[in-house]
Amino acid sequence: MAHELEVFWFSEQPYGHVTEEDLEPWESGRMHFPNTYFDPEKAHVLYSNYHDQYQLADEVGFDGIMSNEHHSSYWCMKPSVNVDAAVITQRTKKAKIAMLGNVIAVNDPVKMAEEIAMLDCISGGRIISGFVRGTAVETLHAGYPPTENRPRFEEAHDLIVKCWTQPGPFRWEGEYWPHRMVNPWVVPIQKPHPPVWFPGTGSPESVIWAAKHRYPYMNLGSLLDLTKQLKGIYHETAAAEGYEAGPEHFGYLIRCLVADTDEKAQEIGRTFLWTENHRNRGPMEFNDPPGYQSREALRIKMSRPLIGTGTMGRRMTYEDLQDAYNIIVGSPETVTEKLRHIRKDLEPGYILIYGNEGHMPHEDVMRSVELLGTKVIPALKEG
Amino acid sequence: MTTVQSGSRTTVNVNGTAVEMYSGGNGPPLVFFHGAGGSNGWQPYHEDLAQEYTVFVPSQPGFNGTEAPNWVKTIGDVAHFNHMFVDALGLEDIVLMGSSMGGWVSAEMAAMDDHNIDALVLVDAAGIKPREGEIAEIFMVSADTRLQQRFHDPGQVENYENYARELSPEEQLVVHSNAITASQLCWKPYLHNPSLPYTLSRVSTPTLIVWGNQDAIIPVECGHLFQQAIQGSQLRIIDNCGHSPAVEKRGEFVAAVTGFLNSL
Numbered sequence: 001m002a003h004e005l006e007v008f009w010f011s012e013q014p015y016g017h018v019t020e021e022d023l024e025p026w027e028s029g030r031m032h033f034p035n036t037y038f039d040p041e042k043a044h045v046l047y048s049n050y051h052d053q054y055q056l057a058d059e060v061g062f063d064g065i066m067s068n069e070h071h072s073s074y075w076c077m078k079p080s081v082n083v084d085a086a087v088i089t090q091r092t093k094k095a096k097i098a099m100l101g102n103v104i105a106v107n108d109p110v111k112m113a114e115e116i117a118m119l120d121c122i123s124g125g126r127i128i129s130g131f132v133r134g135t136a137v138e139t140l141h142a143g144y145p146p147t148e149n150r151p152r153f154e155e156a157h158d159l160i161v162k163c164w165t166q167p168g169p170f171r172w173e174g175e176y177w178p179h180r181m182v183n184p185w186v187v188p189i190q191k192p193h194p195p196v197w198f199p200g201t202g203s204p205e206s207v208i209w210a211a212k213h214r215y216p217y218m219n220l221g222s223l224l225d226l227t228k229q230l231k232g233i234y235h236e237t238a239a240a241e242g243y244e245a246g247p248e249h250f251g252y253l254i255r256c257l258v259a260d261t262d263e264k265a266q267e268i269g270r271t272f273l274w275t276e277n278h279r280n281r282g283p284m285e286f287n288d289p290p291g292y293q294s295r296e297a298l299r300i301k302m303s304r305p306l307i308g309t310g311t312m313g314r315r316m317t318y319e320d321l322q323d324a325y326n327i328i329v330g331s332p333e334t335v336t337e338k339l340r341h342i343r344k345d346l347e348p349g350y351i352l353i354y355g356n357e358g359h360m361p362h363e364d365v366m367r368s369v370e371l372l373g374t375k376v377i378p379a380l381k382e383g
Numbered sequence: 384m385t386t387v388q389s390g391s392r393t394t395v396n397v398n399g400t401a402v403e404m405y406s407g408g409n410g411p412p413l414v415f416f417h418g419a420g421g422s423n424g425w426q427p428y429h430e431d432l433a434q435e436y437t438v439f440v441p442s443q444p445g446f447n448g449t450e451a452p453n454w455v456k457t458i459g460d461v462a463h464f465n466h467m468f469v470d471a472l473g474l475e476d477i478v479l480m481g482s483s484m485g486g487w488v489s490a491e492m493a494a495m496d497d498h499n500i501d502a503l504v505l506v507d508a509a510g511i512k513p514r515e516g517e518i519a520e521i522f523m524v525s526a527d528t529r530l531q532q533r534f535h536d537p538g539q540v541e542n543y544e545n546y547a548r549e550l551s552p553e554e555q556l557v558v559h560s561n562a563i564t565a566s567q568l569c570w571k572p573y574l575h576n577p578s579l580p581y582t583l584s585r586v587s588t589p590t591l592i593v594w595g596n597q598d599a600i601i602p603v604e605c606g607h608l609f610q611q612a613i614q615g616s617q618l619r620i621i622d623n624c625g626h627s628p629a630v631e632k633r634g635e636f637v638a639a640v641t642g643f644l645n646s647l
Contacts, residue, residue: 291563
């Protein structure tokens, strides 16, 4: 049976009270920007709003909710994707929960395996377990050498999957996490284990790794041409591995906001560019310390718009980004038409809606969730 | 005594690994190990030293034209590898000199086995954690910042424009590749080995420690800590000088080194 399109809701859960003026004096927008700008009381209100958005997304018919994790980042108040996923299990009934994902290179893999298995049991098998390398800052934040990120990632992945699939106790003679005895009590409800997703922005190595493991690759908002190139690498790798890749192997994250009119959506959507010049500002060596990624990956990254998880690239205006289908805002009809274009162009099995940013008013985001769920998604699924 | 042509580039086979090396001069062997930025090849201060010594300037594993064997993952591994390099050349009773990260490697080599080392010269060496100050961040900073950290007064650096110029894509590739190797070797613990102050107590080789008084990367305090760790060692502090005295105060540096070696 052909894979049916699935649409996921996603929010970075930004601390939207931060302004350009706050960020201006500091050397970088992440590790140098002091946490004295964080007010826990305000965060309490924001978290509550974001969780209401999750619940509504589930109620109006999103197939799933995606979450993530970042550290030392004012634009993402989620230092633990597993904690956020635990909340989602309790605020939703049907939606899949896609964690994209755990930064397994810098965490204890056995504990990761246990926590994800626990979430899978709690949610009744709704977990999609994404594994990520994280941005370089995640590795720096955790205090690990950047050159170790990739080998640690590989070992952590293998150990987690083994925890899920091989009865304990067993021995693990790893380079980074040697264990004489591994025997986690809690194992996942989904067999052989929860689906694994792998995200990427520009690195071809990431695409190849995902394809070799037959894991769906989620492109996090690269421009369409680059995304098609990366998707091509996935297909080539799959063919070399002896299988044919389809829409079920590929997802695409897109910034998207719906309002009752195009005019209103245009106005709200401008906030997608909130503090865009600051979020990954700093010397290149700060966001990409030596050894974190290859030269080829750096070159590809230069072609991405300066936004989202990107660190370097050419500047694009709000209008440029809309013309390039990198931001989609409008009435339900406008947005449906533009998403159809992306669907036709990229043939993704999963569309991940990056639906909220900065200080967008909560009620406007709630209305967007409602219009997406009741109008856009049904129209999109009709074809 | 060996005799080779001044400043020539060769390749040395060390247990199957090809090592890039510059060498030249006349006299007893002097082996120089470069810092975390990689080898700059044959430098004017090498030429000065080559008047009295046969000077060997290898690129360490993973830097410049030298391959990195899989097993070389720490500074201790580099020190073992460099011993193999000295053995491969058949050198005996060497003067061992290292600058910055190369000074750290040289200190580790001496702590492991100094029977073949006649004299040790450590120049603004990494390897010991300062008690008061900090070793500056060298990885998560721009190239401009790194250059500012290195020299106290660019006005006294010969051919300074050569350090500040835009690099060709090929040169950028080498710099990037060197930085990856240095990052792997030096990230954690950051540019030091907590055991080194203790293992250095076994070193009985005559040792000169040279330091730029205004070193903005590894504070001069570390020079004093090296002197305390190596019995009988001498500390020579060069004033108005940053992290690279051999470049910034070449005359004073060469005089200090040859004066020390001639006194032995």
